[in-house]
Amino acid sequence: MKKRRRLSLNQKRMLMGYIFILPWLIGFIYFYVRSIAMTIQLSFSELVMDILQGGYSLTAVGFENYRHAFLVHGSFNQILTTSILGIIIDIPMIIMFSLFMAMLLNRKFRGRALIRVVFFLPIIMASDAIAASLELSAQMMSGGITSTSTITENVTGAVNIDFFIDMFITLGIPFRAMSYVVGVVMRINAVIAASGVQIIIFLAALQAIPGSLYEVADIEGATGYETFWKVTFPLMMPHIITNIVYTVVDSFTRSYVVTLAYDTAFTSFNYGLSSVFSIVSTLITLLILFAVVAVIQKRTFYYT
Amino acid sequence: MTKYITMAKAVVNDRDKMQVLGNDVKNMVIMIMRILILIGVCYVILLPLIGMIVNSFSSNADAYDPMVFVIPKNPTLERYQLVIERMDYFSVMGRNLLYVAALTVIQLVISSMVGYGFARFNFPFKRLLFACVVIMIIIPAHTIMLPIYLTFREFDPLGLISLFTGTPMNLIGSTAPVFIMTMLGCGVRSGLYIYIFCQFFRGLPKEIEEAAFVDGAGVWYTYFRIMLVNAMPAVVTVTVFSFVWQFNDTFFGNLFLISDSTLISKKIASLQAMIANADRILEIPIQELYLNAGIVLVLLPIIIIYIVLQKYFIEGVERSGIVG
Numbered sequence: 001m002k003k004r005r006r007l008s009l010n011q012k013r014m015l016m017g018y019i020f021i022l023p024w025l026i027g028f029i030y031f032y033v034r035s036i037a038m039t040i041q042l043s044f045s046e047l048v049m050d051i052l053q054g055g056y057s058l059t060a061v062g063f064e065n066y067r068h069a070f071l072v073h074g075s076f077n078q079i080l081t082t083s084i085l086g087i088i089i090d091i092p093m094i095i096m097f098s099l100f101m102a103m104l105l106n107r108k109f110r111g112r113a114l115i116r117v118v119f120f121l122p123i124i125m126a127s128d129a130i131a132a133s134l135e136l137s138a139q140m141m142s143g144g145i146t147s148t149s150t151i152t153e154n155v156t157g158a159v160n161i162d163f164f165i166d167m168f169i170t171l172g173i174p175f176r177a178m179s180y181v182v183g184v185v186m187r188i189n190a191v192i193a194a195s196g197v198q199i200i201i202f203l204a205a206l207q208a209i210p211g212s213l214y215e216v217a218d219i220e221g222a223t224g225y226e227t228f229w230k231v232t233f234p235l236m237m238p239h240i241i242t243n244i245v246y247t248v249v250d251s252f253t254r255s256y257v258v259t260l261a262y263d264t265a266f267t268s269f270n271y272g273l274s275s276v277f278s279i280v281s282t283l284i285t286l287l288i289l290f291a292v293v294a295v296i297q298k299r300t301f302y303y304t
Numbered sequence: 305m306t307k308y309i310t311m312a313k314a315v316v317n318d319r320d321k322m323q324v325l326g327n328d329v330k331n332m333v334i335m336i337m338r339i340l341i342l343i344g345v346c347y348v349i350l351l352p353l354i355g356m357i358v359n360s361f362s363s364n365a366d367a368y369d370p371m372v373f374v375i376p377k378n379p380t381l382e383r384y385q386l387v388i389e390r391m392d393y394f395s396v397m398g399r400n401l402l403y404v405a406a407l408t409v410i411q412l413v414i415s416s417m418v419g420y421g422f423a424r425f426n427f428p429f430k431r432l433l434f435a436c437v438v439i440m441i442i443i444p445a446h447t448i449m450l451p452i453y454l455t456f457r458e459f460d461p462l463g464l465i466s467l468f469t470g471t472p473m474n475l476i477g478s479t480a481p482v483f484i485m486t487m488l489g490c491g492v493r494s495g496l497y498i499y500i501f502c503q504f505f506r507g508l509p510k511e512i513e514e515a516a517f518v519d520g521a522g523v524w525y526t527y528f529r530i531m532l533v534n535a536m537p538a539v540v541t542v543t544v545f546s547f548v549w550q551f552n553d554t555f556f557g558n559l560f561l562i563s564d565s566t567l568i569s570k571k572i573a574s575l576q577a578m579i580a581n582a583d584r585i586l587e588i589p590i591q592e593l594y595l596n597a598g599i600v601l602v603l604l605p606i607i608i609i610y611i612v613l614q615k616y617f618i619e620g621v622e623r624s625g626i627v628g
Contacts, residue, residue, distance in 0.1 A: 010426075013425055013426065014425065014426065014427040014428075016421075016425055016523050017421050017424075017425025017426065017427040017430075018421075018427055019421075020417050020418060020420055020421025020425065020527075021417075021418045021421040021422060021433065023414050023417070023418065023487065023488055023489050024414065024418040024437075024488065024489030024490075024494075024498065025433070026488055027485065027487075027488025027489045027490040028436055028440065028489070028490065030461070030488065031448065031452060031455075031485060031488065031490045032436075032439075032440060032443070032448060032490065034451065034455075035447075035448035035451035035452055035455070036443075036447070036448060036451075038450075038451035038454070039447060039448060039450060039451055042450060042451070056454065101345065104338055104341065104342060107338070109335075109338075113615070115342055115346060116614075116618055117610075117611065117614050118346045118349055118350060119345070119346070119349070120610075120614070120617075120618070121349055121350075121353070121607075121610075122349060123548065124548055124603075124606055124607060124610050125353070125603060125607075126552060127551075127552040127554075127569060127602070127603075128552065128554045128555075128569075129552075129554050129569035129570070129572050129573050130569075130572060130599050130602065130603075132554075132573060133572050133573050133575065133576065133595060133599070134595070134599070136576065137576055137588075137591070137592050137595055140576075140588050140591075141588050141589070141592065188348055189348060189352075192345060192348055192349060245442065249441070249442055249444060252444055253444045253445070253446065253555075258444070258446045261446060261449075262446065262449070262558075265449070265450055265453075271450055274450060275450060278446060278447045278449075278450075279447070282443065282444060282447045285444075286442070289442065
């Protein structure tokens, strides 16, 4: 009788580990590794769909698609730069805003539960379909008769913003800084809607800071300002990185480049070009991501 | 009067009392600032929602009446009646919720399993594979949309399907691709959920499992009956996130051309045109009232779910490993 080789406990655990991650592993290889390879291949070839038979054929065209994207295509360069710039401009604002809000929400006060419910509503309501239908409706409205959008008009029409902008500029605040702030204030809706998850992450991180550190700071006579910069902020640094990554990825998936890539593939059926758009924009985003993270990582302090 | 003046003088002359007073004033100002900011932000968040709810109840006359503010003069349910009929609301919403709930359960099982595997077992290439999970979070889904579309257009894993039926299967237009991808841990933001579970399981004490092991529990029993129960905060967090994001997701719905009889978000996209063409309601401001009613109806179930679960959700987020 042949003696079966017994596995040691460690080997058994190893095997169990693979069994636990097996579904994801298959999915990752089948959908991600294979797809990324295929996207790269598509970007170097021309794809022709066979509508009657089903199936498709590929012809290699070398760098033709890339040349077309950068030199021939009418709007790709422009859309790419505006999308990327938009992301870069939004990052500091969203991070600052969500850190600030998380610190406000972290204090104990009456009605905190209610306010938290309201603050996380944007995560719940962030539906692209609804946003798209509202945008379409607004377009139709502005193309047609100007009339009621009763509530919003009553509220926003009340303040003359130009007056205040002029006031600050005459006070000597640089125009560029001012226009950045004004731009952000005008888009406060978008900033708030985009920072729901970030607030959650910061809030969770703030709760995890040991209270003893604040006690020490208090005993040593640090002011609130010093406590923030010497205790809270350094401990928040790792989470700032997490949030930057999340913000970049999240705003990238919503940017116009993605829409362009989608339209190119499924409206004008130019699959090769669409792959080029996807690859180029993803690469640039990853580059920005790594650059930002690398810069911040050097200055980050890890508590544990 | 003189009494108050002497009291005030006493306070001003006494440095300790002065400092206390100063602190009180300072705290008061900070508190007022905080309340103002919080109310302001809540206002910005709630305004569109309140506006839509108000619009959805107002009648034609109210829409053109500049005197109407927040409370419609002649509230009407007509918008809801028509919209429910045109969107086929109850059956579509029922199907959509069922679809999303099924996907959420799958997400929970798969991502907690994979997270547990990464958190508690040691195997070769573990660090590399976990880096792949992070890559999955970072790479936007649209980079791989074309190959995925082509894959499901001729779905034929390892040539198995064409072996039996002769031709590869075309799954575009059904919900099957989303289910397959979710089951293999590549659904909507699955990477993030795996990450959350992994971090949470890492934070749990090992002694619980050792006790279970000594008492004779197998690996699967330990995972289902002990670890998953202890990971309730993470489970609630992932449930809410997964449900909401799956419900709001339009990417997979558009990519796989899932029909609008299972996705209410597709119905809402065509609602205004439908109202305009089928019911001959051509005034755009009035169409908008119907659209608002439709949006309120679409948001209703997830807002209810959120309000029911919010206490556990926010506690869960604070306690779960989302912070990493």
